[in-house]
Amino acid sequence: MAARPITLGIDLGTTSVKAALLRAAPNEPSGFVVLASCARAARAEAAVESAGAGPQGREQDVSRILQALQQCLAALPRQQLRSVVGIGVSGQMHGVVFWKTGQGCEWIEGRIAPVFEPRAVSHLVTWQDGRCSSEFLASLPQPKSHLSVATGFGCATIFWLLKHCPEFLKSYDAAGTIHDYVVAMLCGLPRPLMSDQNAASWGYFNTQSQSWNVEILRSSGFPVHLLPDIAEPGSVAGRTSHVWFEIPEGTEVGVALGDLQASVYSCMAQRTDAVLNISTSVQLAASMPSGFQPGQTPDPTAPVAYFPYFDRTYLGVAASLNGGNVLATFVHMLVQWMADLGLEVEESTVYSRMIQAAVQQRDTHLTITPTVLGERHLPDQLASVTRISSSDLSLGHVTRALCRGIVQNLHSMLPIQRLREWGVERVMGSGSALSRNEVLKQEVQRAFPLPVSFGQDVDAAVGAALLMLRRHLNQKES
Secondary structure (H helix, E strand, O other), X not given: OOOOOEEEEEEEOOOEEEEEEEEEXXXXXXXXXXXXXXXXXXXXXXXXXXXXXXXXXXXXXXXXXXXXXXXXXXOOOHHHHOOEEEEEEEEOXXXXXXXXXXXXXXEEEOOOOEEEEEOOEOOEEOOOOOOOOHHHHHOOOOOOOOOOOOOOOXXXXXXXXXXXXXXXXXXXXXXXXXXHHHHHHHHOOOOOEEEHHHHHHHOOEEOOOXXXXXXXXXXXXXXXXXXXXXXXXXXXXXXXXXXXOOEOOOOEEEOOEEHHHHHHHHHOOOOOEEEEEEOOOEEEEEEOOOOOOOOOOOOOOOOEXXXXXXXXXXEEEEEEOOOHHHHHHHHHHHHHHHHHOOOOOOHHHHHHHHHHHHHHOOOOXXXXXXXXXXXXXXXXXXXXXXXXXXXXXXXXXXHHHHHXXXXXXXXXXXXXXXXHHOOOOEEEEEOHHHHOOHHHHHHHHHHOOOOEEOOOOOOHHHHHHHHHHHHHHHHHHO
């Protein structure tokens, strides 16, 4: 019997990097099995390179992201890596990294295998970057797109750099998301390629014409030569230019996908499924009815955005900036208070104890609006705590209210009634913050009274690998 094909999926997330190996398994309901997977913390936060970004700047060191990626691959079975027929890559959307064409990386002999290291590459300015104020964004030209532009979006960041650090931009002639960069380096691409999924996340991209707003951008002095070429998600960007951790040279590499789309793809078994992901941030996504087209102009105040999916269809998405990161901020605050009181305690201990306390505390009158990071449609909104009474001040009450607030904030953006109108019949729950938090699970079931399936391990790395696996199988059939 011919060996069943294996594909590799990679996801370059905000806090971690993951790799997964998939093999076709016709007898499985999903059609595939995950042979092996590995995740590593990126620990890539870096001091801001560009002057003037202030404390709102959020940047990551590309070399640390690549180190985490190489560690993941080194941990995967070498025999299976030799059989890889395709590589799918996804990652954190909106962000931008700059590099010099032909000098973006150098391939060197690693301890185990050839690896590539960044050379003439900037930091990654991430989606969490807050340097673009509301006033600055209001000064930018109106995009010809149904999606508005927010701080942390690639084109907004480039506009900011153009105004505040024009010399910085002169050092580079290529740009993309971090996953576009990795695909370009793996394949030795002369120009970066970008899927419409990532292009839409940068802003100033028209999904119906599949083109950048070149004239609008050029008339504002924007360096349009930095805009990547556009390719269909699911198409092949190129082939690996070197052997890479036993993966043969000449292996197909897919155009980089958005982590949201790859995550949804990994587990949306039916068109009637909505996918809820609570990790660093929160997304609730559902497939729009076929033939749906978004409006022509952006509505910055709309809490639901419509993102390109596959085969020219759209996902309706409520994407909240406030998820697991809010819980992490709360834990960090508690640990800091303890330190101020002269007591040392591990963050992991605090997290598990506060969840235990909230599980016991089934209800509370305390109300927390958890928007410490604002929202894209309400950028100036802050968090608040209301209905405080002396009987609701225990750790259990506060943690219950915080978890409820995270879910209620999402529900206010995309209510259950709207999901039903779109034909949604089931919610697939996933994400690191949801999987280890019983209180969040309870609050999801409370807010969304539909069948809810948890533990889907909705996984962008698996989605990226699955897309390449199905592509390979379709090619063999045809």
